[in-house]
Amino acid sequence: MKFERKILLAFLFAILAVGVLVFVAARTAGRLTEDNRLAGIAASQRFAIVTMVGNAFEAEAVARAYAFTGLPIYREEFDLSLSKLADDQVRIGALSFSDDAQTERVRQLRAAVRERVELLQILVAERDELGMEAARAHVASGKGKLAMDRVRALSTAVAQSQTSRIEAIHEKARQSARKMFWVLCGFAVVNFAILGVSFFLMWREWSRGGGYVARLQEAAREMELLSSMSSGLQSCGGVEEAKELMQHFLEKLFPRRSGALYVIRASRNVLEVKAGWGDTIGWSPIMEPQDCWALRLGRVQEFREGSNTLPCAHVSEARGGYLCVPMMAEGEALGVLHLRDPADETNGESGEGHANRSARAERIAAQFGPLIASLTLREQFRQQSIRDGLTGLYNRRYLEETMHRELLRAGRAGTSVAVIMMDVDHFKKLNDMHGHQAGDEVLQKFAIFLRDGVRGEDIACRFGGEEFAVVLPGVGLDMALQRAERMRSELANLRLRLMGQALPPMTASFGVAVYPGHGGDWEALLRAADGALYSAKRSGRNRVVGAGGADPL
Numbered sequence: 001m002k003f004e005r006k007i008l009l010a011f012l013f014a015i016l017a018v019g020v021l022v023f024v025a026a027r028t029a030g031r032l033t034e035d036n037r038l039a040g041i042a043a044s045q046r047f048a049i050v051t052m053v054g055n056a057f058e059a060e061a062v063a064r065a066y067a068f069t070g071l072p073i074y075r076e077e078f079d080l081s082l083s084k085l086a087d088d089q090v091r092i093g094a095l096s097f098s099d100d101a102q103t104e105r106v107r108q109l110r111a112a113v114r115e116r117v118e119l120l121q122i123l124v125a126e127r128d129e130l131g132m133e134a135a136r137a138h139v140a141s142g143k144g145k146l147a148m149d150r151v152r153a154l155s156t157a158v159a160q161s162q163t164s165r166i167e168a169i170h171e172k173a174r175q176s177a178r179k180m181f182w183v184l185c186g187f188a189v190v191n192f193a194i195l196g197v198s199f200f201l202m203w204r205e206w207s208r209g210g211g212y213v214a215r216l217q218e219a220a221r222e223m224e225l226l227s228s229m230s231s232g233l234q235s236c237g238g239v240e241e242a243k244e245l246m247q248h249f250l251e252k253l254f255p256r257r258s259g260a261l262y263v264i265r266a267s268r269n270v271l272e273v274k275a276g277w278g279d280t281i282g283w284s285p286i287m288e289p290q291d292c293w294a295l296r297l298g299r300v301q302e303f304r305e306g307s308n309t310l311p312c313a314h315v316s317e318a319r320g321g322y323l324c325v326p327m328m329a330e331g332e333a334l335g336v337l338h339l340r341d342p343a344d345e346t347n348g349e350s351g352e353g354h355a356n357r358s359a360r361a362e363r364i365a366a367q368f369g370p371l372i373a374s375l376t377l378r379e380q381f382r383q384q385s386i387r388d389g390l391t392g393l394y395n396r397r398y399l400e401e402t403m404h405r406e407l408l409r410a411g412r413a414g415t416s417v418a419v420i421m422m423d424v425d426h427f428k429k430l431n432d433m434h435g436h437q438a439g440d441e442v443l444q445k446f447a448i449f450l451r452d453g454v455r456g457e458d459i460a461c462r463f464g465g466e467e468f469a470v471v472l473p474g475v476g477l478d479m480a481l482q483r484a485e486r487m488r489s490e491l492a493n494l495r496l497r498l499m500g501q502a503l504p505p506m507t508a509s510f511g512v513a514v515y516p517g518h519g520g521d522w523e524a525l526l527r528a529a530d531g532a533l534y535s536a537k538r539s540g541r542n543r544v545v546g547a548g549g550a551d552p553l
Contacts, residue, residue, distance in 0.1 A: 013194050015366075022370050026330045028180040031173075033377070042169065045095050046162035049109070052088035053155040055081055056113050060148060063120040067127045067135035073538070078124060083428055085117060102161050109154040116147040195223075222360075225252055226367055239263055239274055239375045246368075247275035253364060258340040262287065263372060264333060266380070271335060279340065287314035292336050294324035300362055314338075323358060325365040329373040337365045388462040390440060391447035399461040399469055403522035406459075406473050407515055417515040418472040418480035421529040422487075425507045425541040427466040438498050442506060445496055453487055469529070477514045477546060484510040484544040492542070509536035513547035 059081035066074035089110055097103045123144070127135040138144075229249040236242040246261055258278025262271040271292075273285045284291075291313035294301040303309045304321035312324060315338075325337040339361055386398035394402070403419070410417045424446060431439040443466065450460040450468060459471040472480055488510055496503040511533030519525035528547035536545040 013190075015363075022329065024180070024183050026370075026373075028176050028183075031176045042162055042166045045092075045097065046159055046166070048088065048092050048095065049106070049155060049158050049162070052085065052092060052113060053109075053151060055084045055088055056116060056148075056151055059085060059117065059120055060144070063123055064139065067123055067139065068132065070127065070132065075124070078120070082117065082121075085113065089113070102158065102165075105154060105158050105161065109151065109158055112147065112151045112154050116144065116151055119144050119147055222253065222364075225249055226364070230367070230371060236375060236378075239372065239379060242375055243274050247277055250275055251277040254339060256342050260285075260338045261335065261368070262292075262338065263335040263376075264289070266376075274335075283316070283338065283340075284314045289333065292324055292326075294326045294336055295333055298326060298328075298333075300325050300358055302358060323361055325358075325361045327365045327369040327372060329369045334369055334372050334376070337361060337368065388447075391443055391462050393447050393450065393468070394459060394461040396461065396463055399459070399463065399471070400522060402459050403471060403525070406471060407522055407525070410473065410515060415474050416476050416517075417525075418475040418477065418483075419513050419515075419525055419529045420470045420472065420480060420484045420487075421463065421511040421513075421526070421533040422468045422470075422484075422508045423533055423537065424466040424468075425509055425537075426504075430504065434498070434503065438503060441498050442496065442503065445494070446491075446506065446508070449487075449491060449494060453490070467533075469526075475514075477512065477517065480512045480514060481544060481546055484512050488542065488544055507542040509533055509541045510544040511536055511547065512544065518547040 059078060062074045062077040062081055065071070066078055092106065092110060095106075097106060123135055123138045126138050226249075229245070232242075232245045232249075236245065250259060250261060254277075259276070260273045260283060261275040263274045264271045269288060271287050271289065276285075289295045292301070293310060293312050301309070301312070301324045302321070303311050303315075303323075307321075315322060321341045323339040323341075325339075326333055327335045327337060339357075386394055388395045403417075406417050424442060427439065427442070430442060443462075446468065447460075447462065450470065454460050454470055455472075457473055461469045461471075463469045472483065475483070488508065492505060492507055494506055496506060511529045511531065513519065513525050513528035513532060515525050518528035532545045532547040536543050539545065
C-alpha cells in the first residue's frame with residue numbers, strides 16, 4: 001500500500017473518531033440541556049409553592065394585626081395579601097407536577113390555604129362587625145392555628161418532594177457528565193493511537209528519504225495550536241469573551257492569509273464577524289445567511305478570479321480569490337470561516353495547493369463548530385440565569401450579586417451608590433380590567449422605558465411582580481431623587497395601546513436610598529429603598545420619596 005494511502009486511511013479514522021465524539025457530545029449536551037430544563041421547572045414550581053405559603057403567613061400576620069389594632073393600613077395590606085394568594089392559587093393550579101402523589105399533595109396544600117384564608121376573612125369580618133373582643137375570642141379558639149399548622153406540614157412535604165426531584169435530576173446530569181468523561185478518554189486513546197501510527201509511518205518514510213519532514217512539522221504545529229485553542233476556549237464563558245482568543249489562534253493557523261470568522265446570532269437571520277485578521281478591505285462585518293454560497297449549499301465554496309463560481313454577496317472585492325467554509329454542528333449552521341488568498345500569489349497558486357488548503361480549512365472549521373456550539377450554549381445558560389423572561393431586564397438574583405460587588409467597590413473608593421425602587425401603580429386593577437395580556441404589555445413597556453432612560457453603568461432590574469429597581473453607582477441622594485422624579489414625570493406622559501385600544505396612563509411610585517447613609521450593606525439598603533417606596537404608595541402613589549426622611553418630590 002502506498003504511503004499516501006496509509007496516511008489518508010489514518011486521517012479517515014481520525015475524522016471518524018471526531019464524528020463519533022461530536023455525535024456523543026451532542027447527545028450528552030442534549031440530555032444535560034433537558035435535565036437543566038427539568039431542574040429549572042421543578043425549582044420554579046418549588047418557588048411558586050414557597051411564595052404562596054409565605055403570602056399565607058403574611059395574610060395571617062396582617063389579619064391578626066388588624067384584629068388587635070383596627071388600623072386601616074393593616075386592612076389594606078390584608079386585602080393585598082388575599083389578592084396575591086388568589087394569583088398564587090391560579091398560578092399553581094396551572095402547573096403540572098412530576099407524579100400523582102405530588103399533585104395530590106399540592107391539591108391538599110391549596111385546599112388548606114383556602115381554608116386558612118376563609119378563617120382569616122371571618123376574623124376580619126368579626127373585627128369589623130363585632131369589635132375587638134369578638135376577634136380576640138376567634139383567635140383564642142385555636143381554629144386558625146390548627147389550619148396554619150396543616151398548611152405548614154403540607155408545604156414542608158411538598159417542598160421536600162420537589163427538592164428530592166431536583167436532586168434526582170442533578171444526579172442524572174452528573175451521571176451523563178461522567179459517561180461523557182469516559183467517552184472523551186476513549187476518544188483520546190483512539191486518537192493517540194491513530195497519531196502514533198501516523199507518526200510511525202511518516203518517520204519510516206522520512207528515514208527512507210521520502211522528504212515529509214516539512215509536512216510533519218506543519219501538522220505537529222497545527223495540532224499544538226488547535227489543542228491550545230481548544231483548552232483556552234473551554235475556559236471562556238461565551239462567544240463574546242472568546243473573540244480575542246479565536247482571532248489570536250486563527251492568525252497563527254493561517255499566517256499568510258487574511259480572513260474572518262462569522263458566527264450566526266441567536267435570531268438565525270444575521271451573521272457577524274467575531275474574529276478578523278489581515279487585510280479586511282472588501283468584506284462586510286455583518287451578513288445574512290443567503291449572502292454566502294457556502295451556507296446556502298452546505299459545503300466549502302471556493303472563488304477564484306476567472307472561474308465560473310459565483311462570488312458571495314458579503315465580499316465586495318476578491319483580490320486573488322477566497323474560500324468560505326461552513327461551520328456545522330448537528331446539521332445546523334453555526335458560522336462561516338472566510339479565508340483570503342495572499343495578494344502576491346500569481347494566478348491564485350499557493351504552496352500548499354488548492355486541494356490541501358481546502359481540506360485543511362475544512363478540518364479546522366470542523367474543530368471550531370462544536371466549540372462555538374458549546375460557547376453559545378454556555379452563554380445562553382448564563383443569560384437565562386440572570387435575565388427576567390418577560391421583560392429582558394436583569395432579575396433579582398443578578399441585582400443582589402451586583403449590589404454586593406458595587407458596595408464593596410464604593411466602600412474602597414469612598415463613593416456612593418443609589419438605589420431606586422419603583423412599583424407600577426394600580427397594576428392589579430389594570431390586570432382585572434384589561435387582562436393579563438395588558439399587564440404583560442405594561443411591564444414590557446416599563447422595562448423598555450427603564451432601559452432607554454439609564455446610563456450605561458446603571459443596572460435596571462425587575463425585582464418581582466410589578467416592582468423594579470435601578471442601581472446608580474457614584475450617584476448621591478439629591479441626584480438620585482432628581483433622576484427618580486424625571487423618570488416619574490416622563491412615565492406619566494407615556495401612552496400605551498393594546499390591539500388598538502388605549503390603556504390608562506401609566507404611573508409609578510418611587511423610593512430612593514443611598515449607600516452608605518441609608519445602609520451599610522445591600523440588604524439594609526434595599527430595605528430602606530423599599531420602605532421609602534411604601535411611604536410613597538401610602539402618601540397617594542405617583543410620587544418620589546427618599547429614605548430616612550429625605551424631602552419627597
